[in-house]
Amino acid sequence: MYPHFYKFFTLTLLFACSWVIAQPPRGPLVVSPQVHTDKRITFRYLAPTARQVLLDGGQFGASGVPMTRDSIGIWSVTVGPIKPDIYPYGFKVDGVTVMDPANVNYFPNERFKASLVDVPSEKPALYDLQNVTHGTITYEYYPSVSGITGRVVVYTPPGYDKSPTKKYPVYYLISGTTDTEETFFKVGHTNLILDNLIAQGKAVPMIVVMPYGNIAARIAEQSPNGTKPADPTIRDAPDAVSRAKAFEDDLLKNLVPYVEKNYRAISSRDSRAIGGFSRGGGQTLRAAFGNMDKFAWVCSYASYLSPAEMDRSFSQIGGNAANTNNQLKLLWLGIGTEDFLYKGTVEFMDYLTAKKVSYKSFTTDGGHTWMNVKKYLTETLPLLFR
Incomplete structure (x- = not known):
């Protein structure tokens, strides 16, 4: 009994020692970002051997700002004051853009995943x-096109689980x-905006379904031959409309049925x-105008369809404006x-005005940013399903 015990104890001790020895040495604690009460922000990055570190925070006016290295290799810079909002940022370390390793909050994206800093009001x-x-x-996860698995984030409103018969x-x-x-969810804070609007009695409790809009990338990701999709950022590429159609088909044939089967959704x-932002706004307009029997509320955030495409593919929208206005309870453009x-x-x-198609518009300052998307959500969520 005892020899076996000592053998087990010795092996355990050796394993523990080898595990400790295998671990890399821990560097100093880095706090970043640090938002001060006066709305200035201090950013820090540990890079003892770097020759240059720049702050890449263009959306709050701090693009390519040099950072200063201290005696132990922590680079830092303080900028601001910054207008309260949520901003993406990163660091350029010897020409390479990186996330902030001291910050757990990041911007979900197919490409560079920026870190996020929240400057509170x-x-x-x-x-x-x-x-x-x-x-x-x-x-x-839901069964999607071509045998692949689709990904989606779903918000259910307060009280959803406590009212099993309510739709x-x-x-x-x-x-x-x-x-x-x-x-x-993570950048637009749609869930928190809705929570607060519902609590204030300004929005109807609703389910929000947030899908991934790039079908081609998902097929490539799950394809055994590793097919590379076309670049989705090329808006005028020949396959842009076909990619939008692929999303529309997945939405109507797979995602909507899945949601209405698994959630208490009114069908x-x-x-x-x-609704959608940027490419998602274009997908929104095409899916809505091509399926007027499916959606009565349409919100386009920083997107549009050209008059040529409208006349070519959706001539009925402007051609019979009275019918369009009767069918759509809301057409909103921001x-x-x-x-x-x-x-x-x-x-x-x-174009819509000339065709006498009714719509609501919202124009704000700023650019093609998620700071503006939160404004669009704030404006549209109280209008839906009234």
Whole structure:
């Protein structure tokens, strides 16, 4: 008995020692970002052997700002004050862009995943976590196109689990170019905005379904031959419309049926809304205009369809404006004056106006950013399903 015990004890001790020896030495604790009460922000990055570290925070006016190295290799810089909001940032270390390893909050994206810094306002913003009853976020997988598995994030409103017979309207909210199914949740704070609006009595309790909009990338990811998809950021590529159609087919044939089978969703066009940002806004408009029997509420965040595409593929929208206005309970278009899609969106609005198609518009300052997306959500969520 005892020899076996000592043998076991010795092996355990040797394993523990080898595990400890195998671990890399831990560096000094780095706190980053540090948001000060005066809205200035200190960023820090540990890189003892780096020759140069720059702060890459263009969306809060700090693009390529040099950082200073201390005696133990921690680079730092303080900028601001910064207007309260949630901003992406990163570091350029000897020319290579990296995330902030001291920060657990990041921007979900197909490409570079920026870190996020939240500069709080004196009074809690609508997208902030507040002392209200909260809904639930669920990560779901569903059978998608070509035998692959789709990914989606689903928000259910406060009280959903406590009312097993109650059904809810559904808002299908589509991610932008290179964004993932998590972006409306982690960056747009859609769940917190809705929690706060519902608590204030300003929004109807609803289910929000947030899918990943890039079908081609998902097929490539799960394909055994590793097929590489076309670059989704090329908006005028010949296959842009076909990629939008692939998403539309997946949405209508796979995702909507899955949601209505597995959640207490009201299965009628009057209780379905669809919206999206950037590429997701284009997918929204195409899916809605091509399936007027499926969606009665349509929200386009910083996106548009050209007059040529409207006349070619959706001539019935402007050709029979009275019918369109009767079918759509809401057609909402939002854009920032500094957005690179501003001109095209204004031309789209002018087209609808000329055709006498009713719509609501919202113009703000700023560019093609998720700071503006939160504004669009704040404006549209109270309008849905009223």
